[in-house]
Amino acid sequence: MKVIVPVKRVIDYNVKARVKPDQSGVDLANVKMSMNPFDEIAVEEAIRMKETGTVTEIIAVSIGPQQAQETIRTALAMGADRGILVKTDETVEPLAVAKILKAIVEQEKPELVMLGKQAIDDDCNQTGQMLAALLDWPQGTFASEVKFTDGKLQVTREIDGGLQTIEINMPAVVTTDLRLNEPRYASLPNIMKAKKKPIDMKSPEDYEVDITPRLNVLKVTEPAKREAGVKVESAAELVKKLREEAGVI
Amino acid sequence: MSMIVDRRNVDFLLYEVFDTQKILSAPIYQNFDRDAVTAILDMAQAIAEDKYFSCSADIDVNEPRFVDGGVLVPSVIKDALAAYAEAGFFAATFSEEWGGMQLPWHIYVQISNLFTCANTSINSYAFLTVANANVINTFGSDAQQALYLPPMLEGRWFGTMCLSEPQAGSSLADIKTKAEPTEDDYYRITGTKMWISGGDQDISENIIHLVLARIPGGPPGVKGISLFIVPKIRVESGRSLGELNNVGLSGLIHKMGNRGTTNTILNFGEGGECRGYLIGEPHKGLQYMFHMMNEARIAVGQGSVMSAQAGYLYSLDYARQRPQGRLPGEKEPSSPQVTIIEHADVKRMLMAQKAYVEGGAALIAYCAQLIDQEKLVTDSTEKKRLALLLEILTPVAKSWPSEFCLEANKLAIQVLGGYGYTREYPVERFYRDNRLNLIHEGTHAIHGIDLLGRKVRMQGGAALSVFLEEISKSVEDGAGYESIAPFASTLQNTITNLIEASEAVLAEDSLRRQLANATIYLDAFGHVVIAWMWLLQSIAATEGLSGNDVVDAHFYEGKLKACRFFFTYELPKTKAQFDLVASLDDTCLNAEATHFIGV
Numbered sequence: 001m002k003v004i005v006p007v008k009r010v011i012d013y014n015v016k017a018r019v020k021p022d023q024s025g026v027d028l029a030n031v032k033m034s035m036n037p038f039d040e041i042a043v044e045e046a047i048r049m050k051e052t053g054t055v056t057e058i059i060a061v062s063i064g065p066q067q068a069q070e071t072i073r074t075a076l077a078m079g080a081d082r083g084i085l086v087k088t089d090e091t092v093e094p095l096a097v098a099k100i101l102k103a104i105v106e107q108e109k110p111e112l113v114m115l116g117k118q119a120i121d122d123d124c125n126q127t128g129q130m131l132a133a134l135l136d137w138p139q140g141t142f143a144s145e146v147k148f149t150d151g152k153l154q155v156t157r158e159i160d161g162g163l164q165t166i167e168i169n170m171p172a173v174v175t176t177d178l179r180l181n182e183p184r185y186a187s188l189p190n191i192m193k194a195k196k197k198p199i200d201m202k203s204p205e206d207y208e209v210d211i212t213p214r215l216n217v218l219k220v221t222e223p224a225k226r227e228a229g230v231k232v233e234s235a236a237e238l239v240k241k242l243r244e245e246a247g248v249i
Numbered sequence: 250m251s252m253i254v255d256r257r258n259v260d261f262l263l264y265e266v267f268d269t270q271k272i273l274s275a276p277i278y279q280n281f282d283r284d285a286v287t288a289i290l291d292m293a294q295a296i297a298e299d300k301y302f303s304c305s306a307d308i309d310v311n312e313p314r315f316v317d318g319g320v321l322v323p324s325v326i327k328d329a330l331a332a333y334a335e336a337g338f339f340a341a342t343f344s345e346e347w348g349g350m351q352l353p354w355h356i357y358v359q360i361s362n363l364f365t366c367a368n369t370s371i372n373s374y375a376f377l378t379v380a381n382a383n384v385i386n387t388f389g390s391d392a393q394q395a396l397y398l399p400p401m402l403e404g405r406w407f408g409t410m411c412l413s414e415p416q417a418g419s420s421l422a423d424i425k426t427k428a429e430p431t432e433d434d435y436y437r438i439t440g441t442k443m444w445i446s447g448g449d450q451d452i453s454e455n456i457i458h459l460v461l462a463r464i465p466g467g468p469p470g471v472k473g474i475s476l477f478i479v480p481k482i483r484v485e486s487g488r489s490l491g492e493l494n495n496v497g498l499s500g501l502i503h504k505m506g507n508r509g510t511t512n513t514i515l516n517f518g519e520g521g522e523c524r525g526y527l528i529g530e531p532h533k534g535l536q537y538m539f540h541m542m543n544e545a546r547i548a549v550g551q552g553s554v555m556s557a558q559a560g561y562l563y564s565l566d567y568a569r570q571r572p573q574g575r576l577p578g579e580k581e582p583s584s585p586q587v588t589i590i591e592h593a594d595v596k597r598m599l600m601a602q603k604a605y606v607e608g609g610a611a612l613i614a615y616c617a618q619l620i621d622q623e624k625l626v627t628d629s630t631e632k633k634r635l636a637l638l639l640e641i642l643t644p645v646a647k648s649w650p651s652e653f654c655l656e657a658n659k660l661a662i663q664v665l666g667g668y669g670y671t672r673e674y675p676v677e678r679f680y681r682d683n684r685l686n687l688i689h690e691g692t693h694a695i696h697g698i699d700l701l702g703r704k705v706r707m708q709g710g711a712a713l714s715v716f717l718e719e720i721s722k723s724v725e726d727g728a729g730y731e732s733i734a735p736f737a738s739t740l741q742n743t744i745t746n747l748i749e750a751s752e753a754v755l756a757e758d759s760l761r762r763q764l765a766n767a768t769i770y771l772d773a774f775g776h777v778v779i780a781w782m783w784l785l786q787s788i789a790a791t792e793g794l795s796g797n798d799v800v801d802a803h804f805y806e807g808k809l810k811a812c813r814f815f816f817t818y819e820l821p822k823t824k825a826q827f828d829l830v831a832s833l834d835d836t837c838l839n840a841e842a843t844h845f846i847g848v
Contacts, residue, residue, distance in 0.1 A: 014251055014298060015250065015251075016250060029800045030257055030800060030801065030804065032251070032256060034291065034295075070284065070287065070288065070291075073284070073288055074288065074291070077288065077292070185292055185295060185296050185332065185335070185336055186288070186292050186336075187292075187335060187336045187337045188289060188292075188336055188337035188338065188341055188350050188352070189337050189350060191285060191288045191289055191292060192280055192285065192350060194288075195280070195284075195285055
């Protein structure tokens with residue numbers, strides 16, 4: 001089976017994000033960027049499925065600036081077979097990404113699209129669901145375990161209060177959660193091999209998708225600083241405070 | 250920000266100060282380009298942060314233990330080195346014949362920086378193995394290479410270097426370990442080696458010791474020392490592991506820092522026959538070992554820069570967050586406190602750390618690319634020049650960081666104040682780790698003597714001349730920039746002091762008096778080298794600022810500030826030092842043992 005794994009170039013998870021002084025967004029100048037960690041998990045899962053013989057080809061897709069090619073190369077160095085870069089310097093919202101991915105799916109005809117449940121930069125958690133809707137495919141979101149048997153996928157989902165296992169028909173969209181696997185590091189030889197793997201260069205126009213943002217960002221601010229706590233004398237006082245001051249019980 | 254690296258500075262050194270592109274354009278490195286190097290550094294940084302940095306405090310407390318005659322090493326150390334092996338770093342710089350990637354050395358040094366800064370004591374195991382394999386690759390027979398290199402470069406067997414003995418540390422001429430010939434292809438090794446890093450551990454399947462020993466009947470002193478491969482476990486045909494080779498572990502040495510690296514006393518041949526295999530010819534062992542030692546010396550400097558970088562990045566981050574006090578003149582008690590980075594003296598301490606760390610990092614990067622250039626040039630005169638330049642810079646690359654990057658660690662503790670002195674914060678550990686570097690691979694004093702007693706006068710002063718030619722080129726370049734010209738001129742004057750001091754020493758008849766202040770000379774000489782590195786960086790930063798890209802303006806301005814700091818606060822100190830050396834002052838030389846406490 002052929003798998004498409006969309007990978008997003010995001011601010012590295014180790015970087016402490018700073019808001020631009022004009023509150024228009026996060027300052028990305030001179031900031032280390034890397035693959036969205038949830039997408040790394042998706043790449044890893046696809047590679048494992050290839051190693052067990054379920055998957056025959058893995059295509060890593062990224063939508064973003066020229067540098068997103070490096071993110072695709074990371075996926076190729078981990079073990080993906082080829083890449084597609086849809087190049088744009090504009091802001092692409094989840095809906096636009098889903099529309100482009102839909103067009104790619106129609107061309108490539110994979111049986112599975114596997115992607116991170118969300119990206120750690122905007123935390124939208126929308127692309128996979130929107131793509132499934134646009135394609136009218138089944139979706140298995142927040143996967144912590146994926147099994148392929150008899151042409152169907154068993155997806156264990158991390159939900160509030162526990163795990164839910166569902167069976168979905170193929171083709172399907174699966175979004176990956178943190179506990180699905182621990183992604184491998186690329187190795188030096190594989191980084192060098194990845195340089196020779198092909199990456200198709202495309203643009204949103206190639207897929208006739210209008211990526212104009214539908215949302216207006218009013219302002220971006222840093223989270224409020226955490227204030228010092230107070231010590232309570234007794235459990236009764238704690239309950240009182242939780243009820244009267246915090247209003248949570 | 251990352252706590253182990255400033256990647257912008259790495260790119261600055263590789264692509265703006267020094268010419269990596271030129272080295273990468275050589276046919277043997279054609280597979281590498283900037284994108285590939287970036288991807289490799291990204292991968293290395295991820296492993297360094299996830300597997301090395303994360304356990305650095307833990308292995309300082311839970312260090313390897315001596316149990317039942319063997320060593321138990323914490324599993325986190327094994328996991329980290331397994332990831333390093335899996336990524337292909339043991340073989341990285343070796344040729345494809347050995348499963349390597351032929352990675353340029355200066356790129357490998359940047360990779361090692363990441364692992365060293367993240368966790369210097371884990372990286373030592375890998376460093377020693379690669380350096381050991383380099384010796385076998387250079388001087389070992391074809392059979393020895395075929396036997397030992399593959400498992401070492403896969404990271405399954407580790408390596409050590411065994412030079413010192415309990416009675417002979419700095420003085421290698423006095424080593425006693427014996428190697429008696431047998432009728433077979435091996436020598437029988439007996440003796441005790443001390444301070445052996447990685448001398449025993451339960452991480453790798455086997456340990457390959459490189460041991461200096463005397464073959465009976467050979468010349469006395471360093472001219473009678475030979476080099477042997479001594480496996481911990483005997484290697485049978487087909488590389489299967491046989492019986493233990495009687496390398497006994499007497500115990501672990503309990504160190505101030507660098508605690509993840511075992512340090513051992515080893516008894517060779519105590520419990521039975523210990524087999525050693527001669528490398529190359531008899532009595533040339535020290536010459537072969539110097540191949541490893543020179544590499545190790547630059548790596549010691551590198552380790553020192555990296556321990557200082559760890560402290561610098563930590564204290565910088567702390568200073569930007571810690572509110573304390575108000576600026577002079579602010580008398581309103583209810584006014585908000587400032588973060589401590591606003592205080593002038595904290596800025597001074599951070600600027601000094603920056604100047605030491607980034608100056609040292611530039612020197613290490615420069616030496617590393619000289620090694621690649623030396624390999625690439627075909628013109629024999631140029632090859633010889635580069636070799637001479639490396640000869641004279643090696644004691645400086647080892648020693649200057651050991652002294653002044655340790656100073657940076659002191660300042661990192663100071664920035665944190667009382668917290669810095671506690672074990673809840675890592676800066677005291679970085680200091681302890683770094684303190685080793687003044688001592689091993691030749692103490693600070695040994696390198697002073699090496700520089701002033703050997704390197705400066707070797708081949709009729711040829712190495713010094715090459716060094717002066719290179720630095721003069723940079724002075725000329727710097728003079729072409731209005732803002733840098735004053736620094737170029739200051740450096741020129743300092744070079745004059747350096748030459749005068751060197752000449753005064755060489756004109757003295759007594760060798761003892763010549764070398765009495767060699768350490769002072771070493772420190773001052775090192776300052777000149779680092780001032781040179783800052784001149785080169787300020788030229789690159791000025792070029793960077795003249796471009797249209799304003800994104801990096803703060804970075805470049807910071808470089809110019811640090812350059813100015815070094816030339817204003819640090820370089821003037823060398824005047825007094827060179828004057829002292831030139832005066833051949835004998836205060837210390839002629840002090841008697843009884844002068845200290847009167848008896």
